[in-house]
Amino acid sequence: MAGKSRPMSQIKQLIRLKQQGYAIKAIARCLSLSKNTVKTYLFKIGQAKLNMNELLELEDPILDGLLNAGNPAYRDARFEDFKERLSYFQQELGRPGVTRKLLWEEYKQSVSDGYELSQFCFHLGQYLKVQKRSSMVMEHTPADKLYIDFSGKKLHFIDGNTGEIINCEIFVACLE
DSSP states (O other): OTTOOOOHHHHHHHHHHHHTTOOHHHHHHHHTOOHHHHHHHHHHHHHTOSOHHHHHHSOHHHHHHHHOOOOGGGTSHHHHHHHHHHHHHHHHHTSTTOOHHHHHHHHHHHOTTOOOHHHHHHHHHHHHHHHOOOOOOOOOOTTSOEEEEEOSSOEEEEOTTTOOEEEEOOEEEEEO
16 A cells, blocks of 8 residues: 555564665565665665664664654644644634634744645644534524624724714624
8 A cells, every 4th residue: 555654573674684685676575565665664764873783673663653754744843833823823713803814914924934824724723623622512493592692893884974983783683
């Protein structure tokens, strides 16, 4: 399966075979892997800054973390900075009139090389999904209740005769 990491026992066998001087093609044939997979793991092993014996002595989860470190997008400094701001973004979204786009514009002013709007919204959405409080679905009989309230912010209009700005409330009613 493409992109799937191999069992660590197979990776350790790959390391042993390479240590014994086997060629990439021979290792691939012996372990039933493609040559490109063998090359990829050998490249990762070369990047590990440990010699072959030290890699063989590592426990499987540690070796797996070393060779399959995960998505690099979640390891860069930009994401670390963004993570520190997430609680602030969540708090601000609770205020009336604050949108994700407004937060993103504020974020881009302070971090010039920050995420663009789509990635900003994606990462913020992932965070908010995890932070979401539990909710409950309630059954209602249709047209049984009428909910009445005024909308949040007041609107205004200009009097045509005097030019005066007059604030007004918006009345909202919802039949459920």
